[in-house]
Amino acid sequence: MATLLILDSSALPQGSASRDVTATFRKAWEEQHPEGTVVHRDLAANPLPHISAAGVTALFTDPAERTEEQRAAFALREELAAELEAADAVLIGAPMYNFTIPSSLKAWLDHVIIMGRTGGENSSVAGKPVTVVASRGGSYAPGTPREGFEFAATYLEKVLSGLLGLEVDVITPELTLARSVPAMADLIDMADASRAAAHEEAAAKAKALAARLAA
Structure with a gap:
């Protein structure tokens, strides 16, 4: 059965547009695929630590020579990477904060992108479908005055597809x-x-994706 990994990053527990839309997606997914699994990480309610020097240097240190701090930091990165690898599809709620994504979501990305594993040419998660709900208070659509200030959806599209090889919608x-x-x-x-x-789009995409993965 397919597994859906949901990442919500809005700081607002109630009244969040991104959370409302991810909830619609989840409901439609579960209706279409009731025997599937949903793994939900609320990155605002339970924030991850920002990546540390230990988490970075552990990647380039022989496992037998890692310090306790490096082992603990890298264990978190491996946990998050394995969670992503185990998912068949990913749903990300990403409101725009000050023209870009919440720092809680950036922290997740910094941990989960492990070059030579999830990141890079032979990514272990390449081709996995990910749906991003990129809500924003104003409009940054082409032709609007603030078109050039959109660094949330465009950033996520680049990093998710360019480094992780994910199929981004x-x-x-x-x-x-x-x-x-x-x-x-x-x-x-x-x-x-x-x-x-x-x-409407979230419900339709969830149903189509659930049907595709169940086929």
Whole structure:
């Protein structure tokens, strides 16, 4: 049976657009594939430590010569890499914070990308499908004033495909601050339409992916 790994990184436990859409994806996945497995990591509620010198240098140190600190740090990296390798599909909730991804998600990436294993030419996770829910408070679509400030979805597409070799698909609910920022009141209808479309897209992609992996 297929395993879905979910990574949520929004700092908001409630009212998060990315969490709402990943929840829709998960519900549709489980309905389509009730015997499958879901592994959920809440990177905000249970943040990983940022990668340390011990975690980096352990990769280039003979295992027999690693210090206790290096062994502990690298054990976490191996745990996360193995979790990714065991998953058949990945779902990532990635809200935009200050034009890029949350630091909690960046910490996961720094741990899980192990060159010569998950990362690089012969990646152990190459071809694995990953769906990214890249929510953002405004709009950074082509032609908008802030098009050039989008470093969240574009970064994830590059690092997930370029270093891990994953098959990346992105869902983008935008204008999520329209109902809470008075200056964006005129954009509420567009925001609601974007969120509704994101939920529809998430449900459809989850069902299609579950069916594909169960075949």
